[in-house]
Amino acid sequence: MSVISRGFGGRGSGSDPRVPPGQYVTDDFPVLSAGPTQYVDTEDWRFDITDIDGSRTTLTWERLMALPSEEFTVDIHCVTKWSKLGTTWRGVPVSSLLDGLGTEAEYALVHCYGGYSTNIPLEDLLDGKAWIVFEYDGGELDPVHGGPARLLVPHLYLWKSAKWVNGIELRLDEQLGFWESLGYHEYGDPWLEQRYIGD
Numbered sequence: 242m243s244v245i246s247r248g249f250g251g252r253g254s255g256s257d258p259r260v261p262p263g264q265y266v267t268d269d270f271p272v273l274s275a276g277p278t279q280y281v282d283t284e285d286w287r288f289d290i291t292d293i294d295g296s297r298t299t300l301t302w303e304r305l306m307a308l309p310s311e312e313f314t315v316d317i318h319c320v321t322k323w324s325k326l327g328t329t330w331r332g333v334p335v336s337s338l339l340d341g342l343g344t345e346a347e348y349a350l351v352h353c354y355g356g357y358s359t360n361i362p363l364e365d366l367l368d369g370k371a372w373i374v375f376e377y378d379g380g381e382l383d384p385v386h387g388g389p390a391r392l393l394v395p396h397l398y399l400w401k402s403a404k405w406v407n408g409i410e411l412r413l414d415e416q417l418g419f420w421e422s423l424g425y426h427e428y429g430d431p432w433l434e435q436r437y438i439g440d
């Protein structure tokens with residue numbers, strides 16, 4: 242009996258195995274943006290995948306919607322120390338966008354409407370580890386949280402989950418994104434507390 246409830250006995254987030262070190266749990270959904278909210282009409286929405294040779298594939302909203310999507314529930318962790326458990330999203334796995342490309346890239350630089358960017362090793366975007374999401378909690382994704390579509394990479398700190406995403410630039414070398422070039426960790430594993438450069 243006591244074994245079953247171990248870790249969930251109200252002793253604080255520190256004893257909950259779902260919560261990475263240094264994080265606290267919140268039921269709120271804070272909004273963190275380095276610039277203004279982008280309002281992008283799905284009619285105008287485009288998503289460019291650029292490979293290392295410069296070749297480009299452009300996705301429209303219609304094409305994104307035609308791809309098989311999945312609903313999934315994950316915990317998310319922000320570097321400002323809040324974690325939100327059991328968030329439910331719907332999206333298209335990034336691997337289904339890159340399948341068939343046969344790219345030799347090792348890294349991705351993810352681009353957004355509004356100019357934000359973030360760097361992620363390509364393998365962290367594949368094999369069901371990342372999605373282009375367009376629904377949160379059963380409804381349309383709110384523009385303040387990145388609607389119409391954002392990247393979601395729940396195993397890394399949430400600054401990697403680029404809102405208003407509009408492209409992936411595939412690369413051989415790692416080019417730092419917005420926060421990473423301002424001193425955030427280049428990888429950002431919440432379980433290793435990789436918050437800032439050198440962590």
Ligand SMILES: Nc1nc2c(c(=O)[nH]1)N[C@H]1C(S)=C(S)[C@@H](COP(=O)(O)O)O[C@H]1N2
Nearest residue numbers: 271272273274275353357386400402403404
């Ligand atoms: N385009 C864009 N994406 C972004 C950001 C941003 O400023 N612009 N902020 C990042 C940061 S630092 C965090 S913590 C999360 C916050 O997502 P939320 O506002 O949905 O909580 O979005 C990330 N994605």
Ligand SMILES: [Mo]
Nearest residue numbers: 273319320400
């Ligand atoms: Mo953040």
